[in-house]
Amino acid sequence: MSDKKMDIPENMQSSLIPEMLSLDSKINFNCHKDISCYNKCCKQADITLTAYDVVRMKQHFGIDSSEFLNNYTVPFEMDAHGTPGIKMRTDNEGVCIHMREEGCSIYENRPSACRYYGMGVMSRRDQGSTEDYYVYFRNKEDICKGWEEDYETTVGEYREDQGLVDYDKYNREWMQLILKKKSAGYTIGKPSEMSMQLFFMASFDLDRFKRFVTSPAFNKVYLMKPEEIEQVTSDDIALMEFGYVFMRHVLFGEESLPMDENAYEKRYEERKEIIEMRRDVEVKEHQRKQEELKKEALRVDDERLDDGHNADSCATDDSCKK
Ligand code: SF4
Ligand code: SF4
Numbered sequence: 001m002s003d004k005k006m007d008i009p010e011n012m013q014s015s016l017i018p019e020m021l022s023l024d025s026k027i028n029f030n031c032h033k034d035i036s037c038y039n040k041c042c043k044q045a046d047i048t049l050t051a052y053d054v055v056r057m058k059q060h061f062g063i064d065s066s067e068f069l070n071n072y073t074v075p076f077e078m079d080a081h082g083t084p085g086i087k088m089r090t091d092n093e094g095v096c097i098h099m100r101e102e103g104c105s106i107y108e109n110r111p112s113a114c115r116y117y118g119m120g121v122m123s124r125r126d127q128g129s130t131e132d133y134y135v136y137f138r139n140k141e142d143i144c145k146g147w148e149e150d151y152e153t154t155v156g157e158y159r160e161d162q163g164l165v166d167y168d169k170y171n172r173e174w175m176q177l178i179l180k181k182k183s184a185g186y187t188i189g190k191p192s193e194m195s196m197q198l199f200f201m202a203s204f205d206l207d208r209f210k211r212f213v214t215s216p217a218f219n220k221v222y223l224m225k226p227e228e229i230e231q232v233t234s235d236d237i238a239l240m241e242f243g244y245v246f247m248r249h250v251l252f253g254e255e256s257l258p259m260d261e262n263a264y265e266k267r268y269e270e271r272k273e274i275i276e277m278r279r280d281v282e283v284k285e286h287q288r289k290q291e292e293l294k295k296e297a298l299r300v301d302d303e304r305l306d307d308g309h310n311a312d313s314c315a316t317d318d319s320c321k322k
Contacts (some may be wrong), residue, residue, distance in 0.1 A: 020122065020135035023156035027138065029118045030151035034101065037145040041117050042104065044143075045096035047088035049073065051203045051243065053111040053169035054086075056234045058206075060109035067191065070284050072097070073204075083181065084200040091186055108163075112171055113163040115162040118146050123175050132176060133203065170237070174203065175242045180252065197278050198250045202243035210239055213246075223258040 021027070032038075049057075058068040069086065077203035078085035088111065089097050098105045104114070120139040125132040136155045140147050158163065201209050210233050212218055219229075248254040 006189040012293060019199065021136040021138070021155050023136075023159070023172060025136070025155045026152060027119075027158065028149065028152055029138075029146045029158065030149035030153075031118060031146045035145055035149070037143055039099060039101070039103065040143045041141070042096045042114075044088050044094050045099075046086060046094070046112045047111055048076075048078075049086050049111055049113075049204075050167075050171045051174045052167060053113075053238055054204050055170075055206065055240055056109040057106060059112070059236065060106055065205045065278070069281075073262070076279070077286065078178070079181075081181070082196060083178070084196055086204055112164070112167045115164050115167060117141075119158060120169075122232055123172070123179055125179070132179065148250060154213070170240070173241070177244065177247055177251070195250050198245055200281075201246050202250075205277065206236055206239050209243055213239070213242070221260055222262055231319065 001119060054065060054068060057072065058065050061072075073086040074089050076085055076087055077083065091097060097105075098110075104110050116139070118139060120137045122135050122137070123132045136159075138147070152159075155277075159168070176243050195223050201212065213233055214229060224232075232238050245256050249257045
């Protein structure tokens with residue numbers, strides 16, 4: 001399953017200019033368990049995850065965001081600035097780790113890109129306008145037979161059937177952040193490593209972000225009342241939406257958060273949490289790579305042993321002689 005259908009990271013876009021559709025446009029598409037291509041899209045999964053995808057999936061598994069990132073995702077860079085993103089983990093053949101013969105094991109909380117597989121969506125902004133809006137287009141992958149089904153629907157119905165209304169609502173601001181970065185760039189030159197780490201934490205590692213927002217270090221820098229902190233950390237959605245405000249402040253210098261006038265002297269305190277997070281991510285990535293290398297070495301050893309065994313058998317077995 002390819003994820004080039006949502007206008008977020010650069011590597012998710014198609015180079016073709018497709019026919020733009022609205023919510024009322026009629027389409028012929030149907031995906032169901034008896035279709036000949038069932039599961040094929042999940043066997044070549046390349047799924048970029050959004051902030052809301054992570055919220056839904058970590059709640060599905062009932063685990064901490066750091067544990068979710070570690071167990072189910074791989075890091076990648078979303079653009080030339082090195083903006084950190086995450087993709088769904090697959091096995092060595094590219095099969096999504098949530099795919100089962102009977103279908104998706106996390107179906108009710110599957111990511112946005114999976115829900116949009118048949119369709120593409122782009123966030124557009126007309127010249128001179130500050131408002132963006134979504135446009136849709138057909139995403140006809142060769143393997144997907146859903147477009148050959150005799151089933152008429154509309155883009156709006158497809159979107160509702162796929163449970164995309166909430167996803168679009170919560171993804172929208174996160175996509176706008178990335179669009180803004182693409183069109184206007186960051187306020188002051190290339191973003192610092194620290195701001196990238198903050199982007200990663202506020203986008204994907206919400207439980208760590210919560211610890212940061214409720215820490216004395218945050219409190220020393222940002223002038224928020226205890227009841228405001230309580231409100232923005234009351235649940236994952238509130239925290240995710242506060243993360244969007246925080247990212248606009250950090251990435252684009254928007255004065256969306258009141259700061260202590262001596263904040264700069266105190267800001268070094270922030271770094272402790274971030275440095276710790278970065279170290280954790282690096283250590284886990286290193287461990288993952290080591291595990292992969294070990295598995296590969298064992299596989300090669302097994303193959304050699306098998307070859308040796310076969311050669312020994314042949315040496316004593318007339319049936320191998322040509
Ligand atoms: S999350 Fe589910 S729908 Fe998406 S690629 Fe994996 S198995 Fe397929
Ligand atoms: S119809 Fe398309 S989306 Fe549905 S299972 Fe087949 S390839 Fe996947």
